[in-house]
Amino acid sequence: MSSRPADSVPAASPVPAAASAVAASAVSAASVASGVPAVRAAGGAADATPELHGLVIDWFDAHARDLPWRRPDAGAWSVMVSEFMLQQTPVSRVLPVHAQWLARWPRPADLAAEPAGEAVRAWGRLGYPRRALRLHAAATAIAQQHGGEVPHDHAELLALPGVGEYTAAAVASFAYGRRHVVLDTNVRRVFARLVTGVQYPPNATTAAERRTATALLPPDDPTAARWAAATMELGALLCTARSPQCGTCPVARRCAWRLAGAPAHDGPPRRGQTYAGTDRQARGRLLAVLRASPGPVPQSSLDAVWADSLQRARALDGLVEDGLVEPLADGFYRLPL
DNA sequence: AAGCCGTGGAG
DNA sequence: TCTCCAAGGCT
Numbered sequence: 001m002s003s004r005p006a007d008s009v010p011a012a013s014p015v016p017a018a019a020s021a022v023a024a025s026a027v028s029a030a031s032v033a034s035g036v037p038a039v040r041a042a043g044g045a046a047d048a049t050p051e052l053h054g055l056v057i058d059w060f061d062a063h064a065r066d067l068p069w070r071r072p073d074a075g076a077w078s079v080m081v082s083e084f085m086l087q088q089t090p091v092s093r094v095l096p097v098h099a100q101w102l103a104r105w106p107r108p109a110d111l112a113a114e115p116a117g118e119a120v121r122a123w124g125r126l127g128y129p130r131r132a133l134r135l136h137a138a139a140t141a142i143a144q145q146h147g148g149e150v151p152h153d154h155a156e157l158l159a160l161p162g163v164g165e166y167t168a169a170a171v172a173s174f175a176y177g178r179r180h181v182v183l184d185t186n187v188r189r190v191f192a193r194l195v196t197g198v199q200y201p202p203n204a205t206t207a208a209e210r211r212t213a214t215a216l217l218p219p220d221d222p223t224a225a226r227w228a229a230a231t232m233e234l235g236a237l238l239c240t241a242r243s244p245q246c247g248t249c250p251v252a253r254r255c256a257w258r259l260a261g262a263p264a265h266d267g268p269p270r271r272g273q274t275y276a277g278t279d280r281q282a283r284g285r286l287l288a289v290l291r292a293s294p295g296p297v298p299q300s301s302l303d304a305v306w307a308d309s310l311q312r313a314r315a316l317d318g319l320v321e322d323g324l325v326e327p328l329a330d331g332f333y334r335l336p337l
Numbered sequence: 338a339a340g341c342c343g344t345g346g347a348g
Numbered sequence: 349t350c351t352c353c354a355a356g357g358c359t
Contacts, residue, residue: 086355093345093354127343134357164357184355204338232355241353242348274350275343284343322342 052251053218053227059250060230063237067091068098069174070229076150076175078102083167083174084135089126091236097124108139109148117335120324121291129287130322133336134162152176170228179224181213186235187228191216193239197256199265200241282306282315290325296332 068074069082081101085094101122105111111119116136123132138160142150150171151157157168169180188201191212201209218224238245246252246262257263275281285305289297306312316333319325326336 083355088342088354088356089344090346090354125344127345128356130342131357162357166356170355182355185353186355236355280341280343287343318342 048254049216050218052216052254053223055250056230056234057223057226060226060233064229064233065091065237068095068102076171077106077108079175080138080150080167080171081135083170084131084138084162085126087131087167088128093126097122097126105139107148108142108150111136111139112143115335115337116323117326117337120287120335124291125288127284129324131162133323137161138163150175152178154178154180173225173228177221177225179217179219179221180228181210181217182228182232183209183213184232184235186232186239187213189241190231190235190239193244193257194251194255197260199257199263279311279315279318282308282311283319286312286315286319287324290333290335293334296328296334299331299333302333 064070067082069078078098082094082098085098085101104122105114114136116133119132119136120129123129126132141160142148146156151160152172154168154172157163157171158165163171166182166184169182170184172178173180173182183205185201188205188209191209192198192201195212195216216227218227234249234251238249246255246258249255252258286302289301289305293301302316303309303312306315316325320327323336325333327333
């Protein structure tokens with residue numbers, strides 16, 4: 001979770017004393033982390049996690065968005081494409097591109113049969129275009145090494161280009177209904193509040209977070225898969241970063257952060273790099289020219305969109321280095337074949 | 338392991 | 349306007 005400028009989210013603070021004091025009826029951080037059921041540890045009653053699962057999953061059943069990659073007829077390829085596109089990118093912007101992508105390349109082999117540059121072009125303005133390159137490479141690997149079928153196995157998914165721990169777990173869980181800890185920025189924020197009692201999770205995923213998520217994971221595959229989707233949706237719709245909707249949250253009554261009085265994050269908010277004038281912006285400008293052109297473009301066309309020649313050259317070198325752009329012998333450039 | 342990698346909408 | 353942030357991965 002390093003999407004945000006590293007300084008925009010201060011490190012998590014310890015659980016306030018007040019949170020511990022009122023945590024008896026909440027999901028206890030200590031008991032969850034140790035694997036001991038929260039309520040049993042607090043008062044000898046039965047494990048409270050099944051009830052917690054029910055509350056969140058029931059809410060999910062009533063309020064989940066109807067997204068294309070969640071529909072019954074959505075295959076694993078649709079799920080996988082959505083996961084690539086959703087990395088650091090809002091659902092609203094993914095929806096149209098995802099639909100076009102699946103219509104054009106209904107199976108991994110269909111994408112693998114085309115030049116990588118076509119994937120980059122179809123990626124449009126989703127951002128982070130290396131994802132398009134990696135998705136194309138992943139499709140190629142699936143076509144060549146997995147008989148054209150998106151692998152079920154977490155380790156095999158993880159070995160694909162552009163697939164990290166989160167995406168492997170998400171595909172295995174959402175596409176195949178398997179039990180995995182699915183720890184994305186939404187789930188991390190939900191657990192930070194619900195269990196740990198702080199407003200925001202740590203900057204980078206910690207072992208403690210994985211322990212918490214593991215302890216809360218339902219024991220059976222189908223319920224675990226529902227839980228993963230439900231906790232993500234809760235973070236996306238209610239337990240948001242800026243303005244959590246605690247009034248309608250199904251687990252507000254057990255939320256450690258809420259019970260502690262919703263303390264604001266204390267650390268000094270550092271600010272991130274401004275985007276204007278960065279190499280990233282330069283790369284974006286240059287690649288936009290390449291995407292818009294059906295064939296190779298002359299150097300002069302690239303010169304026209306970025307004034308600083310030194311930075312322009314550095315950005316272009318980076319794009320070539322990343323495989324997003326191919327230099328031709330005559331001073332022309334094109335998307336990769 | 339800290340920093341890099343796009344883009345556009347919301348507040 | 350400007351800041352923050354949106355289902356990460358890779359080096």
